[in-house]
Amino acid sequence: MAKRIGLIGHGAIGKALATRLAADPDAPQVIAILVRPGRSDGADAPLVDNVAALLNARPDLVVECAGQQAAAQFGPAILAAGIDLAVASVGALADPATERSLRQAAEAGGSRILVPAGAVAAIDGLAAARLAGLDSVTYTSRKPPLAWRDTAAESLVDLDALTEEAVLYEGTAREASQMFPKNANVATTVALAGIGFEATRCRIVADPHATGNRHEVDAAGAFGTLALRLENLPSPDNPKTSFLTVLSLERLVRNSAAALVI
Numbered sequence: 001m002a003k004r005i006g007l008i009g010h011g012a013i014g015k016a017l018a019t020r021l022a023a024d025p026d027a028p029q030v031i032a033i034l035v036r037p038g039r040s041d042g043a044d045a046p047l048v049d050n051v052a053a054l055l056n057a058r059p060d061l062v063v064e065c066a067g068q069q070a071a072a073q074f075g076p077a078i079l080a081a082g083i084d085l086a087v088a089s090v091g092a093l094a095d096p097a098t099e100r101s102l103r104q105a106a107e108a109g110g111s112r113i114l115v116p117a118g119a120v121a122a123i124d125g126l127a128a129a130r131l132a133g134l135d136s137v138t139y140t141s142r143k144p145p146l147a148w149r150d151t152a153a154e155s156l157v158d159l160d161a162l163t164e165e166a167v168l169y170e171g172t173a174r175e176a177s178q179m180f181p182k183n184a185n186v187a188t189t190v191a192l193a194g195i196g197f198e199a200t201r202c203r204i205v206a207d208p209h210a211t212g213n214r215h216e217v218d219a220a221g222a223f224g225t226l227a228l229r230l231e232n233l234p235s236p237d238n239p240k241t242s243f244l245t246v247l248s249l250e251r252l253v254r255n256s257a258a259a260l261v262i
């Protein structure tokens with residue numbers, strides 16, 4: 001039962017998650033938040049600026065919501081200390097060296113890397129379907145131009161001048177997650193649940209007509225077929241991040257202390 005939650009990152013996801021949990025005294029509570037040194041903005045829990053201090057707060061579970069670099073940097077120490085780590089920036093695992101170091105640390109610590117569904121859904125069905133064999137999985141992400149600011153998209157298209165959709169990338173889940181570390185973690189989630197980093201076909205699209213963040217997953221295999229289409233509203237504080245991501249992490253946290261898990 002995980003009652004004491006540590007967070008890495010206090011941005012759009014971290015703030016919303018901490019606030020939502022603090023509003024319910026029966027929920028697991030955030031007991032420390034790892035932020036960049038020098039940050040002191042108002043928070044629902046004590047801020048720390050190094051991973052040793054986060055571990056000293058004795059969390060039962062740590063939720064990373066800071067970015068792929070932070071997941072790679074801090075994840076191993078947390079897992080090696082025997083503490084489960086939920087990784088929002090799961091695209092960090094698209095880097096083979098990071099995947100190896102996280103897996104090795106989890107094995108050494110007897111802990112687990114927990115991958116939330118995040119901004120996508122149907123990950124349970126896809127991961128179950130995989131057990132009998134999947135033939136194909138495709139993932140399409142479509143977001144408005146605003147969501148692609150300050151990303152590699154800016155060197156590919158003029159985001160402000162788009163009148164029609166523009167395909168920013170088409171290829172593997174591995175490359176998609178690495179090319180768009182703040183926007184395409186879901187490509188890795190789908191890959192891990194389904195047929196892996198190389199076989200999962202991805203399309204990443206900027207669309208001036210998009211009203212939200214659309215995620216589509218199509219899969220076929222021995223189970224039958226799956227067609228998912230989500231129209232996510234963006235998080236109020238970050239247009240790149242779907243609000244559903246916060247709720248997915250809240251569900252993971254609540255489930256970690258629940259008698260009935262759904």
Ligand SMILES: NC(=O)C1=CN([C@@H]2O[C@H](COP(=O)(O)OP(=O)(O)OC[C@H]3O[C@@H](n4cnc5c(N)ncnc54)[C@H](O)[C@@H]3O)[C@@H](O)[C@H]2O)C=CC1
Nearest residue numbers: 009010011012013035036065066067070089118119238241
């Ligand atoms: N799995 C999924 O479906 C999704 C995953 N994500 C991941 O979650 C991450 C966070 O998303 P948001 O909260 O919307 O981003 P954000 O940019 O609003 O917040 C990130 C926060 O983490 C902090 N941070 C970055 N590096 C840090 C470090 N080394 N140590 C401590 N703090 C650090 C930043 O200062 C910032 O406050 C994204 O970068 C992305 O990797 C985001 C959306 C969906």
Ligand SMILES: O=C([O-])CC(=O)C(=O)O
Nearest residue numbers: 119183184185186241242
């Ligand atoms: O929140 C979303 O819509 C998806 C996202 O940013 C990611 O996969 O990294």
